[in-house]
Amino acid sequence: MMSNARRNNSAPRAAVLLLLLAGLGLSACSTVGDVMPEVVGGLPANAPARPADALPTPNVYEIRPTRPAEPLDTAGQKKLESDLTSLRESQKARANPPPPPPPPVAKKPAANKSAANKPVAKKTPPADAAAAKKPPADQKQQAN
Numbered sequence: 001m002m003s004n005a006r007r008n009n010s011a012p013r014a015a016v017l018l019l020l021l022a023g024l025g026l027s028a029c030s031t032v033g034d035v036m037p038e039v040v041g042g043l044p045a046n047a048p049a050r051p052a053d054a055l056p057t058p059n060v061y062e063i064r065p066t067r068p069a070e071p072l073d074t075a076g077q078k079k080l081e082s083d084l085t086s087l088r089e090s091q092k093a094r095a096n097p098p099p100p101p102p103p104p105v106a107k108k109p110a111a112n113k114s115a116a117n118k119p120v121a122k123k124t125p126p127a128d129a130a131a132a133k134k135p136p137a138d139q140k141q142q143a144n
Contacts, residue, residue: 036042
């Protein structure tokens with residue numbers, strides 16, 4: 001009788017892939033990149049050399065020393081505020097310079113002197129038109 005079970009061919013491939021990934025992970029932590037050529041993924045020729053001694057790890061639990069500087073007195077505070085104000089104003093002036101003055105306009109000679117000397121008549125609307133636009137007072141109250 002024949003069995004319907006399939007043979008699992010992916011197990012050896014998975015093992016090889018796992019070993020390859022582990023090898024790549026371990027090689028990333030080593031200094032193999034120093035001796036490998038740049039084309040393959042090594043360090044370039046102009047890269048700085050590694051330090052001979054490892055840098056010390058800072059102690060994060062160490063208590064910080066107190067600051068030797070004392071707080072500002074009122075005179076020092078006023079001086080600092082005036083310095084900052086003047087610096088702010090100078091930066092504003094540099095960032096937003098005032099616009100240049102407009103160029104002088106040349107005066108055009110009048111073509112017809114008699115037309116230039118005539119007074120201009122103002123047009124006034126007729127009084128009836130202004131009265132027609134305004135409703136009587138009692139109509140305003142009825143509209144509300």
